[in-house]
Amino acid sequence: AQVLRAQDLVKTHHGEGAPAHAVRGVDLTLRQGEFVAVTGPSGAGKSTLLHLLGGLTRPDSGSIWLGGECTDAYSEARWAVERRKRIGIVFQFFNLVSNLSVADNVELPALLAGASPRQARTEREELLAELGLVGKERSMPGELSGGEQQRVALARALVNHPPLLLADEPAGSLDSKATREVMRLLSRFHRRGQTIVLVTHDARLASAADRVISFFDGRIADDAELDGTPSRG
Ligand code: ADP
Ligand code: ADP
Numbered sequence: 001a002q003v004l005r006a007q008d009l010v011k012t013h014h015g016e017g018a019p020a021h022a023v024r025g026v027d028l029t030l031r032q033g034e035f036v037a038v039t040g041p042s043g044a045g046k047s048t049l050l051h052l053l054g055g056l057t058r059p060d061s062g063s064i065w066l067g068g069e070c071t072d073a074y075s076e077a078r079w080a081v082e083r084r085k086r087i088g089i090v091f092q093f094f095n096l097v098s099n100l101s102v103a104d105n106v107e108l109p110a111l112l113a114g115a116s117p118r119q120a121r122t123e124r125e126e127l128l129a130e131l132g133l134v135g136k137e138r139s140m141p142g143e144l145s146g147g148e149q150q151r152v153a154l155a156r157a158l159v160n161h162p163p164l165l166l167a168d169e170p171a172g173s174l175d176s177k178a179t180r181e182v183m184r185l186l187s188r189f190h191r192r193g194q195t196i197v198l199v200t201h202d203a204r205l206a207s208a209a210d211r212v213i214s215f216f217d218g219r220i221a222d223d224a225e226l227d228g229t230p231s232r233g
Helices: 046-053 076-086 102-112 117-130 146-158 176-191
Strands: 002-013 020-031 035-039 061-066 087-090 164-168 195-200 211-216 219-225
Touching: 002 046, 020 046, 020 195, 020 219, 035 046, 035 176, 046 164, 046 195, 076 087, 087 146, 102 117, 102 146, 117 146, 146 176, 164 176, 176 195
Parallel strands: 035 195, 035 211, 087 164, 164 195
Antiparallel strands: 002 020, 002 061, 211 219
């Protein structure tokens, strides 16, 4: 089954200086259960692509289908609703809500998606146990190590059981031990069927995936199953 399809995505950033042609025509199909790494040098457009796939940024042109449904006509509000159900996202700098406890950070998306407080608590307890964070429920994000914060962010991303997990340089601000831990967790969720897109400039981390997309200058330069054979579709 197809989790997400992107067709001819284009995105140019207009900042201070010259326009940055970050994504220049990307076609991509993500199938259920795939662990896809998007790798390539800094500035290649990987982060922009991930933001497009997660609906955090609108493309200048091109389309995204989620679960077979075209998102072209989605309002921001509709995107927010669909993202909450269908897409979990983790970032390099965690983006936890700093004035909410660990428990509240994880429960919030569940509550916003309509879970009862009891359901949200149960999900949160299961995820925090799974991620080795029992005893940290009442901590504030700023009291945790980077590795712990990223595990909280993973719990928050997965609390609504989204079909797709997007990870944007999730180990980019972690030491090597915490990096191994986050990669181990991604692999574990993948083995259970979680579809994952991992953006990383680190080719060693990309090798944990079963499909590696090399991104260069806003385009897919190579798209291969890890054994080296070109992927289908
Ligand atoms: P995030 O907060 O998730 O990183 P942003 O949209 O702020 O999302 O940034 C996405 C990426 O683009 C980051 O790698 C950031 O460093 C880079 N970036 C953001 N703003 C600019 C800019 N004005 N010029 C160049 N790069 C930028
Ligand atoms: P990568 O994740 O591969 O490092 P990015 O998607 O962050 O690449 O950036 C691609 C290009 O777009 C870069 O030239 C970057 O400076 C630019 N860019 C990214 N985000 C922004 C932004 N919010 N505003 C302006 N330029 C940006």
